Amino acid sequence: MVRIILVEPEGPENLGMIARAMANMGHKELYVVSPACDILSSPSLKYALHARGILENAIIVSALEDALLDCDISFALTRRQGQYRQPDVYLPELGNILTGLEARKLGFIFGRERNGLLAEEVMLCDMILTIPSSSDYPSLNLAQAVMLVLYELMRISFNSMRKSQKPRLDEQIEKTSISVKKVLRELGYYKGLGDDKVDFIVRKAVSRASANRKAAVRIENLFSHILSRIKSTEDV
Amino acid sequence: MVRIILVEPEGPENLGMIARAMANMGHKELYVVSPACDILSSPSLKYALHARGILENAIIVSALEDALLDCDISFALTRRQGQYRQPDVYLPELGNILTGLEARKLGFIFGRERNGLLAEEVMLCDMILTIPSSSDYPSLNLAQAVMLVLYELMRISFNSMRKSQKPRLDEQIEKTSISVKKVLRELGYYKGLGDDKVDFIVRKAVSRASANRKAAVRIENLFSHILSRIKSTEDV
Known part of the structure; x- marks a missing residue:
C-alpha cells in the first residue's frame, strides 16, 4: 500500500x-x-x-x-x-x-x-x-516528482509481471528464428557459416526486432509467407 | 540524441x-x-x-x-x-x-x-x-507523459552508470561484512553454524541494508565501534 x-x-x-x-x-x-x-x-x-x-x-x-x-x-x-x-x-x-x-x-x-x-x-x-x-x-515540478515515484513503483511490479511472461516470448523467438533460418537457407544466404554462428546471429536479430510475443509472431508469419513464395517461384 | x-x-x-x-x-x-x-x-x-x-x-x-x-x-x-x-x-x-x-x-x-x-x-x-x-x-496529462519518457531514458543510462560503479560497492560490502562478522563472533552469536552459511547470511543482510557505498561504510564504522566497545568492556 x-x-x-x-x-x-x-x-x-x-x-x-x-x-x-x-x-x-x-x-x-x-x-x-x-x-x-x-x-x-x-x-x-x-x-x-x-x-x-x-x-x-x-x-x-x-x-x-x-x-x-x-x-x-x-x-x-x-x-x-x-x-x-x-x-x-x-x-x-x-x-x-x-x-x-x-x-x-x-x-x-x-x-x-x-x-x-x-x-x-x-x-x-x-x-x-x-x-x-x-x-x-x-x-x-512537485506533480512531476510525484508521478515519477508512482511510475517507478508501477515499473517494479510491471517488470516482475513481464518476467513471469518471459518464457512464452522466448519460445516464440525460437519458433520465429527457425522460420527465418529456413528462408536464409533457401536463399543460400549463409553458406560457409557454422550452424551455431547462424543460430546466434538470427536469434539475436529476431530478439532485437521483437518487442513482444505478438511482434515475434508477426515476423514468423512474414517469413513463412516469404518461404512459401520463394518455393512456389522455384516450382515454376 | x-x-x-x-x-x-x-x-x-x-x-x-x-x-x-x-x-x-x-x-x-x-x-x-x-x-x-x-x-x-x-x-x-x-x-x-x-x-x-x-x-x-x-x-x-x-x-x-x-x-x-x-x-x-x-x-x-x-x-x-x-x-x-x-x-x-x-x-x-x-x-x-x-x-x-x-x-x-x-x-x-x-x-x-x-x-x-x-x-x-x-x-x-x-x-x-x-x-x-x-x-x-x-x-x-501530456506533460506527465513527456516527463515519464524522459525519466525512462535517464534511467537507462543511470543503470549502466551504476553498474560500472558496482565493484566499489561490492568491495565495501565485503569489508562491512567482515566487520559485522567480527562482532557476531565476539558475541558468540553463530556457534554451530558453518562459516559459509554465516558468510551468506551476513553478506545478504549487509547488502540489503546498504543502499550505496556510503551507507555500507557507515555500517562498517558502526560495527567497528561496537567491536571496540565490546572488547573494552571485556577488559574491565
Whole structure:
C-alpha cells in the first residue's frame, strides 16, 4: 500500500495533477499536511479531471508525524544529500530496497514547491529518496516528482509481471528464428557459416526486432509467407 | 540524441511544464507541429520557469513529416493498441529496444491533449510506445507523459552508470561484512553454524541494508565501534 504525503503544498494546480497521477497509476491514499491552498478549489478540480474523488477523500493533518504514524517505511523526497544521517536511495534503485516488502505500508513525503522539506521533517523519515536530474536545472515540478515515484513503483511490479511472461516470448523467438533460418537457407544466404554462428546471429536479430510475443509472431508469419513464395517461384 | 515532438498541443501550461521537464532531464530539442496556442504566452513561461530557452528555441513545423525527417527511430506515444501494424513497446521495456543504438536520433511523438495522435500520424512513426496505466483512469496529462519518457531514458543510462560503479560497492560490502562478522563472533552469536552459511547470511543482510557505498561504510564504522566497545568492556 502506498501513501502520498504532501507537506504544505501551495499550488492548487499541482494538487489536481497529483490526484490525476495517482489515479493513473492506481493509487488513492493522499495525506496533506497543513495545505497552503484550498485543495478543492476550481484549478485543483480542473487539473484532477476524473480524479477529484482522491482530493475529496484526502486526509488533512496538521503535523507530518500524524501522516507517518502507520507507515512501515517512509521515504523523504529530497535532492539535498549528504547533510542527513539516513541512507539515500536513487529512484531507479527503489526496487532493490523494496524487494520482499510488498505487504508493507510505504509513505512518500514531498515538500513545498519553493523550498522542499525542512531538515527536521527529513529526519522523521526512514530513508531519503532522490530523483536523479540535470545539474543545470535539477528542481522538478512537485506533480512531476510525484508521478515519477508512482511510475517507478508501477515499473517494479510491471517488470516482475513481464518476467513471469518471459518464457512464452522466448519460445516464440525460437519458433520465429527457425522460420527465418529456413528462408536464409533457401536463399543460400549463409553458406560457409557454422550452424551455431547462424543460430546466434538470427536469434539475436529476431530478439532485437521483437518487442513482444505478438511482434515475434508477426515476423514468423512474414517469413513463412516469404518461404512459401520463394518455393512456389522455384516450382515454376 | 532525443527530440520531443508535440502535435497540436493546446495547453500553454503543458508546454511550459514540458520545457521544464526537458531541462530537468538534460534535453533541449523541442519540435511543435502546428501549435494550437502561443508557445511563449505567459502561462507557458510561468510553468517553464528557468527552461524558457527551450520554448524560445523550439522549432515550429506545419507537418509531422517535417519533424520526423532526420529521426532515425520514431516512437508514437499512444495507448490504443492493436489497431496499428507497428510493434508496440511498453515504456519500462524501452531499454531493450535501445540497446546498442546510443548514437542515433530518437524522436518521441506526443498527440493532442484531448484526443492524442490520429491513426495516420501513428502510421508515420516506427514504433508505438505505451505508458502502462490504470484501466480505471488510463489517460495521462501530456506533460506527465513527456516527463515519464524522459525519466525512462535517464534511467537507462543511470543503470549502466551504476553498474560500472558496482565493484566499489561490492568491495565495501565485503569489508562491512567482515566487520559485522567480527562482532557476531565476539558475541558468540553463530556457534554451530558453518562459516559459509554465516558468510551468506551476513553478506545478504549487509547488502540489503546498504543502499550505496556510503551507507555500507557507515555500517562498517558502526560495527567497528561496537567491536571496540565490546572488547573494552571485556577488559574491565
